Amino acid sequence: MYSEFELIARYLAPTSAADAAGVELGVGDDCALLVPTPGMRLAMSVDTSVADVHFPADAPAAAVGHRALAVSLSDLAAMGASARWCLMSLTLPTADEAWVADFAAGFHALCKASGVTLAGGDVTRGELAVGVTVIGEVPEGQALTRRGARPGEVVAVTGALGGGAGGLARWQAGRRDRDDPLLRRYLTPEPRLAAGMALRELASAAIDVSDGLLADLGHLCAASGVGVALSPEALPLAEGLAAALGDSGARRAALSGGDDYELLVTLPAECLAPACERLAADGLALTAIGRVTDTPGITGVAEKGVAGWQHFSGDAS
Amino acid sequence: MYSEFELIARYLAPTSAADAAGVELGVGDDCALLVPTPGMRLAMSVDTSVADVHFPADAPAAAVGHRALAVSLSDLAAMGASARWCLMSLTLPTADEAWVADFAAGFHALCKASGVTLAGGDVTRGELAVGVTVIGEVPEGQALTRRGARPGEVVAVTGALGGGAGGLARWQAGRRDRDDPLLRRYLTPEPRLAAGMALRELASAAIDVSDGLLADLGHLCAASGVGVALSPEALPLAEGLAAALGDSGARRAALSGGDDYELLVTLPAECLAPACERLAADGLALTAIGRVTDTPGITGVAEKGVAGWQHFSGDAS
Structure with a gap:
């Protein structure tokens, strides 16, 4: 019943810290269920990194995983938001399990270092590309935007x-x-x-x-x-x-x-x-x-x- | 400064209903800022539709847009969640403005029909693929999951x-x-x-x-x-x-x-x-x-x- 790609999706399962991180339900159902913090705004961004457009296709797999997440987390940083959850869309030309294991190790290591929990995602076949959606939180009225610069600053x-x-x-x-x-x-x-x-x-x-x-x-x-x-x-x-x-x-x-x-x-x-x-x-x-x-x-x-x-x-x- | 792909991203700007839909800040900054409803769980899912894997590459552009969103919204439906926001990652081989205009029309029409607001996204170059992240809400304890079936039902x-x-x-x-x-x-x-x-x-x-x-x-x-x-x-x-x-x-x-x-x-x-x-x-x-x-x-x-x-x-x- 499961394709190679579905098996590979197991490398992208949430880390064990999920329960403690506001994830009521993670990978394995139709949606992830998340518990937002009362009074906070959600900050969300998505970035897709395409091989040979945004990174060299032969870059180390762990670096590809780290980098795809880092690029999206950088958008949360620019808003002054904390990082809470992410979703990943991985598109792969072949089901290369060793590559995915390294890729996942790089991705999960940065998840841990950044306090972000992988809450879901999908794996499909196609040209190598990684889409990462990040969800963070920021107190109402405290988000940093591009709009507030004033002369003299x-x-x-x-x-x-x-x-x-x-x-x-x-x-x-x-x-x-x-x-x-x-x-x-x-x-x-x-x-x-x-x-x-x-x-x-x-x-x-x-x-x-x-x-x-x-x-x-x-x-x-x-x-x-x-x-x-x-x-x-x-x-x-x-x-x-x-x-x-x-x-x-x-x-x-x-x-x-x-x-x-x-x-x-x-x-x-x-x-x-x-x-x-x-x-x-x-x-x-x-x-x-x-x-x-x-x-x-x-x-x-x-x-x-x-x-x-x-x-x-x-x-x- | 702007590439053709950035110009094309304008077709994917939020509809005018954004203000009324809990979008404090939409496309045009590093993140979208969203206002979740107090007491609700967030339901989130991402699906990537790849040309010639999930849909024929020569399908009508409006149908590709509709379909990519519909597939993700279907996951919210299966959880009993309302649809609130979405983010889109569009990967295109060429900056074909007419195709994107039709694609966007199909996508936005289903946004409107489903009460979902496009809150952000990105456009990159590569093999045709559409990643859609959807975010919905469901009252605590009321999400439908795959787990609750009981004999006799x-x-x-x-x-x-x-x-x-x-x-x-x-x-x-x-x-x-x-x-x-x-x-x-x-x-x-x-x-x-x-x-x-x-x-x-x-x-x-x-x-x-x-x-x-x-x-x-x-x-x-x-x-x-x-x-x-x-x-x-x-x-x-x-x-x-x-x-x-x-x-x-x-x-x-x-x-x-x-x-x-x-x-x-x-x-x-x-x-x-x-x-x-x-x-x-x-x-x-x-x-x-x-x-x-x-x-x-x-x-x-x-x-x-x-x-x-x-x-x-x-x-x-």
Whole structure:
């Protein structure tokens, strides 16, 4: 009665913590039944990662699993939401059980590290793709959106930039050493969930850096109706980036490379120090990189019209 | 800055009813923000429909949109949940705007008819596939699951069976007349949401018929730890099915064909009449087709070991 694909779906069963995580009924029925926290808003997002569009088809299976979840969790982080549940749609060309076991290990490890419970999903046949729906919670009125930036505020970014582009360049150059910090940044990005929650009442607007700093800053400016004067020399560069790409390559990667999954926020000047303190408690830097202005557009960068990141393949988001 | 795929994503923006439907923030930020109803459980499910696996790649675009949503909504119906929101992941080989416009029209029309609001999603490049996450609500303790069937109860099914298989046979025979009731059943199935809610306090267990009656009845029996004595002569056959497939073909389609998206329920004998009345108010039949027994297995059918439906392509679920 069961196909190979249904057997494989067993690797994607919820972890044992399900009962304690607001999952009344998990995989094995028509729907998952979840218990939301009273008084909270639900934050939801879905991202599909397609092989050779969003990641190399020959990337390590565990990294594919980690990365597909991380990309979606990054959207919850950008809203200041906690991560609670996820659903996964896995599309596979063949029922390769060893690959799925590694993939599931990477996925489940990040579930555990992020406090998110896999509550359901499906496995189908087709070109390799992973769709992940994430569901988080945020107190009413405290969600961070792209809309709240005001002239005079500080623009800041968590962690370091350019690691996604730098790591992809290494991958494409044939480097496979897992200890390489840039490769690690590209293959297994860390969603900034704790930072997003810590910034809830300090930041006025937020977005995650998935398409590249300039592109995502452009989205935030458009939503808020403001501009930004950027200080490119202040951009925090990913470890090893300048050595790998040279100074100008590193700056370009930091400005326009994608897949960094850092948080880009605006906040009143007086909130910068407390925000830095909160993030430092988790070992994460927050760096001021510019000012919000009332003139639309981004100034301070020579590379006008530098296009946003197009992920792996270069022609579709 | 925007790719063709991002432009196309505009067809998938929420309908204007969003504000009134518990959507605090829809498409256009990192996450959708949703307002759940206090005291309700969330019911969630995701289904991915892959071209030439779950539907013919050359099916009308509007039908592809309708069908991808209907398949997921059917899972909410089987839990007795109301439909509230959905997220869509659309993967397209090319940015064909006319196709997407038709696809979106089919999707949005079923959203409207089902009271569900599209709250977000993404569009990516790759083999044609549609992933739909649905989120519904059901009062605590009232969800219908596969687990509650008890010996002595009646087994019943909504509507009529075999229409999915009959319609697919017509499609594969080159029939394209949209007025054909079997083709319509296959291309644009109607999720039984109202029936699922009406059966909440009457049915003891429920599942939707997606893989075929015998296969799905098997799932229900396994989850409940019971068997079923089926009365195959009682199976309600889809309109035109016997004329299209002959008597034995029609019976086989009703038993083992898939994609019917009817609800298969068990209920105490005394609940059958009130259940029929409730569904009749919506113009839907509920037909008793067997009895729950305490002996595992399904009896009453000659076709032992008839395999479950494998959708369009025949080798993966």
